[in-house]
Amino acid sequence: MSKVLKSVCIVVLLVMSLGVLSSCTTSRSNVADSSLKDLSATLTNADVFNQKLTIETGKMDGKPGWPKYVPANFTIPANRTVELTIISYDDGTAPLPVGSPWNKVWGGDPTYNLVSGGTETVNGKTITSVNPNDVSHTFTVPGLLINIPIPAVPAGQKYVTVTYKFTVKKSGTYRWLCEAPCGSGSMGMGGAMNTFGWMTGYMEVK
Numbered sequence: 001m002s003k004v005l006k007s008v009c010i011v012v013l014l015v016m017s018l019g020v021l022s023s024c025t026t027s028r029s030n031v032a033d034s035s036l037k038d039l040s041a042t043l044t045n046a047d048v049f050n051q052k053l054t055i056e057t058g059k060m061d062g063k064p065g066w067p068k069y070v071p072a073n074f075t076i077p078a079n080r081t082v083e084l085t086i087i088s089y090d091d092g093t094a095p096l097p098v099g100s101p102w103n104k105v106w107g108g109d110p111t112y113n114l115v116s117g118g119t120e121t122v123n124g125k126t127i128t129s130v131n132p133n134d135v136s137h138t139f140t141v142p143g144l145l146i147n148i149p150i151p152a153v154p155a156g157q158k159y160v161t162v163t164y165k166f167t168v169k170k171s172g173t174y175r176w177l178c179e180a181p182c183g184s185g186s187m188g189m190g191g192a193m194n195t196f197g198w199m200t201g202y203m204e205v206k
């Protein structure tokens with residue numbers, strides 16, 4: 001074999017092996033891309049943080065007239081979609097006065113970039129407000145401009161399920177409270193309403 005022919009053969013072999021190598025690389029990265037896509041789809045679903053709260057009646061917690069949120073203090077992650085599920089067993093109403101803003105769903109305050117979202121469902125149905133006369137409680141976070149009106153349990157049902165999705169961007173400890181006059185006293189603002197661990201507590205965002 002002449003030297004020229006030898007060199008040509010080597011070049012041809014090199015080009016062929018490069019081709020094989022590059023095709024390997026391509027197929028490998030395709031596999032990696034598609035499995036990454038699958039993984040991110042899974043992560044997106046799994047990334048919703050679920051927090052469940054229950055509203056117990058005074059009878060249930062052994063203190064008639066003292067309804068309470070359980071737990072009253074809890075921690076949720078920052079910068080992650082949180083789905084709050086509030087299950088209320090309270091069939092009593094605490095009607096809101098005319099002109100009260102607390103029957104409407106508030107979606108947080110994007111101005112301060114603290115929170116986004118704010119979709120409420122009641123028994124699976126998306127709503128933007130509850131009839132002021134049907135309101136039983138609210139879950140209100142003044143520092144984030146979140147307001148979730150909770151209607152009384154409808155007749156014939158044991159409980160009502162309310163969900164609310166949101167994302168808090170700034171970590172911190174936020175006080176929440178109920179704005180419906182569900183407590184004791186002539187105005188319904190005493191007792192459970194102004195006692196930590198009943199109708200007010202802290203939501204920690206970490």
Ligand SMILES: [Cu+2]
Nearest residue numbers: 137178182199
């Ligand atoms: Cu209340």
